[in-house]
Amino acid sequence: MNIKNNILETIGNTPLIRLNKITKTFPCPVLAKVDYFNPGNSVKDRMAVKMIEVAEKEGKLKPGGTIIECTSGNTGMGLALVACVKGYKCIFTTTDKQSKEKVDILKAVGAEVIVCPTNVEPEDPRSYYSVAKRLASEIPNSFHCNQYDNLANRLAHYETTGPEIWEQTDGKLTHLVCTAGTGGTITGAAMFLKEKNPRIQVWAIDVYGSLLTKYFRTGETDMQEVHPYISEGFGEDFVPENYDMSVIDHFEQVTDKEGAVMARRLAKEEGLFCGYSAGSCMQGLLQLKTRLKKDDLVVCIFHDHGSRYVAKIYNDQWMIERGFLDVKTFRDVVSARGTKRLITVEPTQTVAEAVELMKKYDIEQIPVMNGNGPVGAISEGGLFQKIFENPEIKNAKVEEVIEPSFPVVAFDTPVEKLSHLINKENGAVLSKDEAGNYHIVTKYDVIQSLGK
Numbered sequence: 001m002n003i004k005n006n007i008l009e010t011i012g013n014t015p016l017i018r019l020n021k022i023t024k025t026f027p028c029p030v031l032a033k034v035d036y037f038n039p040g041n042s043v044k045d046r047m048a049v050k051m052i053e054v055a056e057k058e059g060k061l062k063p064g065g066t067i068i069e070c071t072s073g074n075t076g077m078g079l080a081l082v083a084c085v086k087g088y089k090c091i092f093t094t095t096d097k098q099s100k101e102k103v104d105i106l107k108a109v110g111a112e113v114i115v116c117p118t119n120v121e122p123e124d125p126r127s128y129y130s131v132a133k134r135l136a137s138e139i140p141n142s143f144h145c146n147q148y149d150n151l152a153n154r155l156a157h158y159e160t161t162g163p164e165i166w167e168q169t170d171g172k173l174t175h176l177v178c179t180a181g182t183g184g185t186i187t188g189a190a191m192f193l194k195e196k197n198p199r200i201q202v203w204a205i206d207v208y209g210s211l212l213t214k215y216f217r218t219g220e221t222d223m224q225e226v227h228p229y230i231s232e233g234f235g236e237d238f239v240p241e242n243y244d245m246s247v248i249d250h251f252e253q254v255t256d257k258e259g260a261v262m263a264r265r266l267a268k269e270e271g272l273f274c275g276y277s278a279g280s281c282m283q284g285l286l287q288l289k290t291r292l293k294k295d296d297l298v299v300c301i302f303h304d305h306g307s308r309y310v311a312k313i314y315n316d317q318w319m320i321e322r323g324f325l326d327v328k329t330f331r332d333v334v335s336a337r338g339t340k341r342l343i344t345v346e347p348t349q350t351v352a353e354a355v356e357l358m359k360k361y362d363i364e365q366i367p368v369m370n371g372n373g374p375v376g377a378i379s380e381g382g383l384f385q386k387i388f389e390n391p392e393i394k395n396a397k398v399e400e401v402i403e404p405s406f407p408v409v410a411f412d413t414p415v416e417k418l419s420h421l422i423n424k425e426n427g428a429v430l431s432k433d434e435a436g437n438y439h440i441v442t443k444y445d446v447i448q449s450l451g452k
């Protein structure tokens with residue numbers, strides 16, 4: 001029989017998967033250590049177990065105790081799994097920047113989650129660091145993991161992630177590429193790998209707005225460098241104790257936009273449905289491509305799964321609102337606005353019914369459809385004229401006051417063409433999607449989507 005005694009025994013031994021399409025122009029193979037295969041869907045399961053094992057050994061956490069941590073979600077997930085198996089209580093503090101899904105997932109596995117403001121200094125009593133610290137001092141038999149400065153974090157990667165990569169590549173890797181947050185993953189894995197072969201190059205991927213890159217290059221913690229960023233899971237506004245910068249050879253910064261766009265490419269082109277930081281990791285490596293040679297063998301670590309980001313980087317509207325996706329076609333305008341049910345009237349309905357719909361949905365024009373598709377339209381402007389001529393018009397049938405139909409275009413019609421079709425006489429354009437559903441785009445929709 002091959003049975004795991006509990007969920008914690010499934011942590012680690014994640015696969016190393018060759019990238020095929022995104023890396024087509026690279027001179028050497030690029031492999032991804034895909035750590036969303038861990039049971040908590042991220043690399044952080046590894047260090048969560050280790051932090052608790054060390055705390056137990058050192059007598060800092062006793063049976064029935066409470067685990068406290070500031071976590072953006074993944075560490076919390078790992079800790080919650082440990083808590084389930086070992087019978088601890090969990091309280092996590094997180095920031096309001098994190099996706100709601102991440103918070104809900106933590107609650108699902110039994111944790112209590114306290115959401116704190118993002119844009120305050122770490123020393124501010126409202127910050128998620130300070131709140132965790134205060135709770136740890138107030139709650140008896142509690143243990144504040146402090147993943148930033150607790151060296152059990154990097155030890156987990158020294159003991160598992162590094163050795164796995166070494167064995168899976170038969171010791172042939174030449175480069176390790178990894179996003180850096182607490183520094184635990186990159187430092188722990190790099191310490192092990194450099195002990196085996198000091199020539200291995202270790203490249204840390206950071207985000208614009210984090211101070212880590214400047215610190216690495218100059219030794220200065222320059223708060224001028226720090227500004228809010230959208231990327232999740234990596235980058236820092238201080239330097240955690242888990243870093244040993246001497247095992248890192250280069251820091252590369254990536255924009256929020258390029259990381260998000262690349263995560264979507266990993267999903268579409270490689271079938272790797274990963275989180276934001278995996279996209280940033282891949283983008284950082286792409287920026288460094290010219291440094292690689294034919295005989296190199298690159299390993300990137302992809303930290304977590306895409307399911308936690310479905311309402312963010314995998315949502316077109318979210319991407320367009322942040323200027324991360326260009327609005328090029330009718331389809332994009334619909335995505336940017338959000339898909340809505342198309343309000344229509346039939347030719348045999350009354351004008352009063354049509355006016356009621358316009359009022360209810362706050363719209364100025366309605367396509368008139370019969371069973372086969374659009375046959376015309378009615379508009380506020382057109383009705384306004386006709387009501388003056390005949391006040392009884394409201395009891396008439398729509399077909400008696402019908403105006404010409406809005407133009408029907410292909411779903412991928414470029415936006416420039418739409419702006420030619422939408423004019424004074426004609427306030428909207430219609431199109432049918434692949435499922436046969438009609439959508440409408442108005443002048444307002446086009447202006448809104450281009451303004452984003």
Ligand SMILES: Cc1ncc(COP(=O)(O)O)c(C=O)c1O
Nearest residue numbers: 180181182183184185233277303
């Ligand atoms: C999604 C994601 N990417 C990257 C990182 C950075 O890893 P580390 O904190 O080990 O530097 C984290 C850490 O929480 C993470 O959750």
